[in-house]
Every structure is written in C-alpha cells, then in structure tokens.
Amino acid sequence: MSGLRELRRTGLGWNSIIWQFGKKIDGLQITGGRPATPRQHTEKQRCPSVRMPRHHPSIFRHSDQAHCETDMTSAAETVQLPERPKGPNPSEGKEAKTKEKPPKNNNKGAAKPPKNSNDDATTDDPDAMFKLGFLADVYAERPLSEKIPKIRTRFPPEPNGFLHIGHSKAIAVNFGFARYHGGECILRFDDTNPEGEEEIYYRGIEDIINWLGFKPVRVTNASDNFERLYELALELIRRDAAYVCHCTKAEMKAQRGEADGERGKARYACVHRSRPIEESLREFKAMREGKYKTGEASLRMKMNLEDPNPQMWDIVAWRILDVDEKPHYRTGGQWKILPTYDFAHPLCDSIEEITHSLCTVEFENSRASYEWLCDKLDVYKPMQREYGRLNITGTVLSKRKIVELVKRGYVRGWEDPRLYTLIALRRRGVPPGAILSFVNNLGVTKANAIVQVTKFEQIVRQYLETTVPRLMVVLEPLKVIIDDLPDGYEEMVEVPFSKDPSFGTHRVPFSKVVYIERSDFREQDAPDYFRLAPGKTVGLLKVPFPITATSFEKDPQTGEVTCVHAKYEKPEDGSSTPLKKAKTYIHWVGESAAHNSPIKAEVRAFNPLFKSDDPNAHPDGFLADINPDSEQIYPNAYIETGFREVSKSAPWPKESGGESSTEISPYSIRFQGMRVAYFAVDQDSTPEKVVLNRIVTLKDTRGKT
Numbered sequence: 167m168s169g170l171r172e173l174r175r176t177g178l179g180w181n182s183i184i185w186q187f188g189k190k191i192d193g194l195q196i197t198g199g200r201p202a203t204p205r206q207h208t209e210k211q212r213c214p215s216v217r218m219p220r221h222h223p224s225i226f227r228h229s230d231q232a233h234c235e236t237d238m239t240s241a242a243e244t245v246q247l248p249e250r251p252k253g254p255n256p257s258e259g260k261e262a263k264t265k266e267k268p269p270k271n272n273n274k275g276a277a278k279p280p281k282n283s284n285d286d287a288t289t290d291d292p293d294a295m296f297k298l299g300f301l302a303d304v305y306a307e308r309p310l311s312e313k314i315p316k317i318r319t320r321f322p323p324e325p326n327g328f329l330h331i332g333h334s335k336a337i338a339v340n341f342g343f344a345r346y347h348g349g350e351c352i353l354r355f356d357d358t359n360p361e362g363e364e365e366i367y368y369r370g371i372e373d374i375i376n377w378l379g380f381k382p383v384r385v386t387n388a389s390d391n392f393e394r395l396y397e398l399a400l401e402l403i404r405r406d407a408a409y410v411c412h413c414t415k416a417e418m419k420a421q422r423g424e425a426d427g428e429r430g431k432a433r434y435a436c437v438h439r440s441r442p443i444e445e446s447l448r449e450f451k452a453m454r455e456g457k458y459k460t461g462e463a464s465l466r467m468k469m470n471l472e473d474p475n476p477q478m479w480d481i482v483a484w485r486i487l488d489v490d491e492k493p494h495y496r497t498g499g500q501w502k503i504l505p506t507y508d509f510a511h512p513l514c515d516s517i518e519e520i521t522h523s524l525c526t527v528e529f530e531n532s533r534a535s536y537e538w539l540c541d542k543l544d545v546y547k548p549m550q551r552e553y554g555r556l557n558i559t560g561t562v563l564s565k566r567k568i569v570e571l572v573k574r575g576y577v578r579g580w581e582d583p584r585l586y587t588l589i590a591l592r593r594r595g596v597p598p599g600a601i602l603s604f605v606n607n608l609g610v611t612k613a614n615a616i617v618q619v620t621k622f623e624q625i626v627r628q629y630l631e632t633t634v635p636r637l638m639v640v641l642e643p644l645k646v647i648i649d650d651l652p653d654g655y656e657e658m659v660e661v662p663f664s665k666d667p668s669f670g671t672h673r674v675p676f677s678k679v680v681y682i683e684r685s686d687f688r689e690q691d692a693p694d695y696f697r698l699a700p701g702k703t704v705g706l707l708k709v710p711f712p713i714t715a716t717s718f719e720k721d722p723q724t725g726e727v728t729c730v731h732a733k734y735e736k737p738e739d740g741s742s743t744p745l746k747k748a749k750t751y752i753h754w755v756g757e758s759a760a761h762n763s764p765i766k767a768e769v770r771a772f773n774p775l776f777k778s779d780d781p782n783a784h785p786d787g788f789l790a791d792i793n794p795d796s797e798q799i800y801p802n803a804y805i806e807t808g809f810r811e812v813s814k815s816a817p818w819p820k821e822s823g824g825e826s827s828t829e830i831s832p833y834s835i836r837f838q839g840m841r842v843a844y845f846a847v848d849q850d851s852t853p854e855k856v857v858l859n860r861i862v863t864l865k866d867t868r869g870k871t
C-alpha cells in the first residue's frame with residue numbers, strides 16, 4: 167500500500183541513518199551538536215569566488231572589505247560603486263542604466279515548479295535562462311562551429327570562504343551554460359591570493375557544487391599554471407608590454423591620476439616604464455629569486471595611460487609575496503612572486519581554452535585588459551561577457567560579518583540555517599533544485615538582480631509543495647483523552663502521504679490518547695471559532711469519527727491546560743454517519759507504545775535573522791539590526807510514525823540537484839508537517855531525539871503576525 171516503502175533502501179534503518187548524523191556530512195566534518203566554526207578570519211580576507219576588479223579606485227581603497235560588502239548584502243552598495251574615477255568610463259552609461267532597472271523577472275505567465283503546481287509565478291523549464299535572453303545572445307555570438315567544437319566554461323572561486331546564495335547564480339550560469347550546450351565546465355580555484363585560503367574551503371566549495379547537481383569536468387588551480395604564467399610574463403616583457411616598477415603604492419596612485427584623496431588628475435608614466443627590456447627581464451627574474459621584499463618591486467603591464475578605462479592604466483601583473491609570513495596553500499614557499507588576478511585570470515582562461523568566460527558586471531571594465539593581454543601575447547582569446555549579480559536583501563553575506571555573527575554567538579556557525587551561505591541553506595533543508603529554480607526564475611540579464619528573501623522562500627515553498635510527503639507534526643502537544651474509548655484501544659488509520667496518490671499511504675495508530683496542537687484548543691468557545699473547545703466537535707485528520715471536547719484539566723499553579731477530555735462521536739448502531747459533524751479537521755499524533763508513537767522531536771523554527779531589509783543601513787551597525795526572535799524552539803514536539811518511512815526513503819524530493827545519491831543525509835529528509843510548515847531533519851539529531859528545522863512556513867506570513 168505504501169508508495170514510500172517501495173522506495174526504501176535496503177539495509178539502512180532509521181537508527182543507522184540517525185547514527186550517521188553525528189559523523190560526517192559530505193566531507194565537511196560537521197559534528198552533531200557542535201557546529202563547524204571555521205578558524206578565525208581577518209578582515210583582509212575576501213569573499214570567495216566573484217572578485218571585484220582591482221582597477222576601481224574605491225574598491226582599491228576599501229580593498230577586501232569593500233568587496234565583501236558590495237558582495238550581496240546591500241542593493242545600494244552593490245550597484246552604486248559611488249566613488250567612480252572622474253574620467254570618462256566606457257561602461258558608465260551601461261551601469262547607470264542597470265541601476266535604474268528593477269530586477270528582471272522573466273516569470274510572467276510561465277509555469278511552475280515540478281509537477282502539478284497551479285502557481286504561475288515561476289517557470290518550470292530549468293533551461294529557460296539559456297534559451298532566451300542574455301545567455302542565448304552570448305551563445306549566438308560564439309556558437310559551436312569548426313573553430314569552437316566544444317563549449318567550455320569555468321567557475322573560478324577563491325578558496326577562502328564558503329559560497330553563498332549569490333554564488334549559486336554564477337554556478338548555475340557557468341555549469342548550466344556548458345551543460346545546456348553539451349559542453350563542459352572546469353572548477354578552477356583562483357588561488358592567486360593566499361590570504362585565507364584553507365583546505366576546508368576547497369572541499370566545501372566542491373562539495374556544494376556537487377550538491378547543486380553539477381560535476382566539474384576537472385578541478386584545476388590557477389597555481390597549476392604559475393610556471394607557464396611566469397614564462398608568459400617574460401614574453402610580455404620581451405614584447406615591450408611589461409616592465410618592472412619600484413614605485414610605492416602611493417606613487418602608483420598618483421601616476422594613475424589620484425593624489426590628496428582626489429581622482430581624475432593628470433596621469434603620467436613612471437621612470438621605470440621606459441627602462442630597457444633587458445633590465446626588466448633581469449629584474450623580474452631577480453624578483454622571483456627573492457631579491458626584493460614585498461612592495462619593493464612589481465611587474466606592471468605597459469598599457470595605455472590615455473585610455474579612459476582605469477583598467478588600462480598600467481595595472482600590476484605580478485607582485486612579491488611574503489612566503490615566510492604566509493606560504494601559499496599549494497605551492498608553499500616555492501613562489502616568492504605571484505601573478506595578480508588581472509594577469510592570471512585571462513591567461514588561465516586562455517590556457518584552459520575556455521570558450522565563454524562568463525562573469526559579473528563589475529568586470530566589464532576588465533574585459534579591455536583581458537583582451538589586451540591575450541592580444542599582446544598572441545594567445546587564444548576566450549570571449550568574456552558579463553551578467554548582473556544576484557543580491558538578496560534582509561541578510562548579510564560578507565565573510566567578515568558572518569564571522570562576527572559566529573564569534574558573538576548569534577548563529578551556530580557558517581551553516582546556521584538562518585544564514586544564506588549555501589551550506590546554511592542546505593542544512594535548513596532547502597533542496598538544491600529549489601535554489602536552481604530560484605536562479606532560473608530571476609533570469610539572467612546584465613542588470614543586477616536585487617531580491618527579497620521572501621521571494622526566495624516563495625519559490626522554495628512552491629518547489630516543496632508537490633515534491634515532498636506530508637506528515638503530522640504537533641509542535642506544542644496538548645493531551646486529549648477520549649474517555650469513551652476502552653483502555654488500550656488502538657485502530658490503524660490510513661493516511662495518504664500527499665494529495666498526489668503516487669506518494670502512497672501509510673498507517674498511523676489512533677488510540678485513546680492523542681496529542682493535538684495546543685493552539686487548536688480554547689477554553690472558551692466562540693461563534694467564529696471552529697477548532698476544539700468545550701462542547702465543540704472537531705475532526706482528527708483521517709480518523710473515521712470526530713471528537714467532542716467534554717472537559718479539561720488545568721495546572722493549578724500555572725493555569726495551563728494540561729489535558730482535554732473528549733468523546734468519540736461514533737454511532738453505536740455501526741453506521742458510518744457520525745453522531746456530530748465536524749466543521750474543521752486538525753492534525754494529531756496518537757499515543758501507542760506498540761508503535762513507538764509519538765516520535766519525540768525538537769523543532770527549530772527560524773525567523774529572519776535581521777529586523778530590516780537592509781541590516782547594513784542600521785546607523786549602529788548591522789548587529790544592532792539583529793532580530794532577537796530569529797529562532798523559536800519547540801523542545802517537545804511530536805511526530806507521527808510515518809516519519810520513519812519518510813526517513814528511510816529520502817531524499818525528498820526524489821530528484822533534486824545532486825541529492826539522488828545513495829547516502830541519505832539528514833537535510834534531505836524533508837516533508838510537509840500538515841497545517842504547520844515544511845521541515846527537514848537537522849544534523850543535531852540523535853537516536854533519542856529528532857531535531858527538525860523549519861525550511862519555510864506553508865504561507866508567507868511575514869509581517870502578518
């Protein structure tokens with residue numbers, strides 16, 4: 167009878183699943199009860215993946231922090247880039263335009279998440295973003311041909327932090343574009359900035375990409391190419407397109423037209439720009455050999471100081487790294503000089519023969535230096551195109567801020583379900599397919615998409631609606647004794663797992679003692695109240711006959727109702743017509759020692775971590791915007807016995823991202839608690855107690871309660 171049972175895995179009982187919880191989740195060594203808290207990070211570290219261009223003076227100044235801040239946390243910060251250089255800027259017009267544009271929604275009239283949903287706010291074509299619009303145009307510019315026999319893209323995160331929801335777009339774009347066109351995508355760790363690079367991030371990034379359902383054709387590192395990049399740098403010098411410069415940072419700034427805090431002044435060449443090629447070759451080799459300390463020398467590209475694009479103002483190609491202080495994660499002390507992102511990125515793309523180099527719009531200016539470098543060296547030139555970022559409001563995504571939240575104990579760790587890192591969303595129970603559906607529904611354009619978390623939750627809810635089974639969960643149990651049922655009475659009641667009959671049904675014990683939601687009972691009846699109250703009749707979902715409350719008991723000390731007595735409205739003549747009719751049906755869990763019912767659980771219901779949509783805008787800092795009620799714990803919740811079947815037959819949904827694997831992870835045990843919310847099992851679960859996370863509510867109740 168049970169559809170779920172057919173899907174059950176052999177040899178993996180509930181206990182063994184639960185037992186795994188404390189051990190290892192997808193290689194991330196997260197221990198039950200104690201969240202993985204990464205080692206302390208400094209402000210200098212940058213968010214993973216999407217780099218801010220180095221050319222931009224404001225970015226230059228605020229450096230890493232600015233990158234993180236602009237990363238995903240605030241719409242205004244992201245789009246504005248307030249301190250632009252004074253000179254004309256090739257992309258200024260375009261960016262200004264995107265600024266005004268509202269986030270584009272390609273959802274009108276489109277369909278829905280998997281199966282039968284009748285909500286028309288989303289598209290159910292997971293490839294929609296590649297068929298029309300920006301990415302279709304990008305493909306049309308450079309389609310498959312004799313010269314381009316295979317589409318190859320890359321996703322280039324920095325291995326210095328966990329990916330967050332904003333990165334899901336970059337992953338979906340790069341991996342999805344390649345997959346859609348029958349090509350391949352490389353995961354390339356951009357390890358040109360050793361600060362903050364750690365093993366845990368390498369593994370974490372690869373793991374989350376797999377979880378989202380993508381497989382890199384291979385995993386590479388920028389550092390794999392250091393020797394080749396060094397050779398190319400020598401070649402660039404030989405071609406009179408690079409020189410070793412000994413100017414200080416301040417001097418370089420001045421040469422680039424910035425002095426006394428003002429920009430847009432006259433730009434000029436430094437004395438080293440015209441030094442003989444042979445001298446630069448010699449000095450560059452000396453740099454590699456360790457002749458200079460950090461800041462004493464760098465290799466600069468000889469570009470065009472007249473160009474309006476700051477990215478063409480003799481940017482740095484190689485700099486000296488203090489390997490004694492911070493050895494490179496992969497190359498250790500082997501390289502005393504390191505290429506910059508501006509030098510390494512285009513050439514790694516070229517070496518790996520990337521056909522379409524897709525990045526976010528802040529790199530629009532960088533396209534000029536990207537192409538300049540490939541042209542100067544006469545190497546294969548990928549096509550760089552830029553799309554808008556995904557920004558989400560109502561949360562913070564910068565590494566520095568998340569570290570602060572962890573350190574101060576506001577959250578359990580990087581994977582606390584209230585955060586929007588991808589590992590946090592995974593732990594909360596958000597299915598990977600829902601994240602991809604979210605990205606797909608926003609569409610891909612050149613405009614930055616600024617999205618509210620409620621929109622995200624709406625898509626998650628729609629996704630879950632038709633894809634996960636339903637169970638009865640009572641958050642705050644109130645005991646109901648049905649007095650006229652004999653002691654030890656037990657009847658197995660058949661309950662469907664879903665409105666969709668293909669999910670099958672299961673049987674739960676109905677007995678003399680059942681538990682209902684405390685909020686489904688009132689001491690005082692009222693005409694507009696339809697649930698249980700003295701004298702009132704209510705149906706218990708799928709139980710043959712309704713019950714009527716006859717009396718209740720109270721704790722004399724607290725005044726709390728401790729127990730409700732009720733009568734079973736079963737006619738004695740054996741007819742199927744109840745003695746009294748119920749106006750409404752409520753969920754319940756029966757008590758049965760024989761069936762180990764109910765199953766005890768702790769339920770964690772999450773509310774927004776911040777009170778406002780823009781925590782960064784709080785005059786006293788983002789911490790002052792913390793919502794004190796961001797987590798509501800129900801320590802004594804009860805789940806019905808169907809939970810065991812749902813656990814064994816996980817993952818739910820059946821096909822979502824990379825979850826159709828053989829190992830059941832707690833977060834993939836998802837279900838709808840009827841009349842309550844969507845839940846997933848948390849890794850803190852133990853054999854004694856299940857811990858559930860609320861993924862999303864059944865409806866968007868934000869601001870209504």
Ligand SMILES: [Zn+2]
Binds near residue numbers: 410436439
């Ligand atoms: Zn110089």
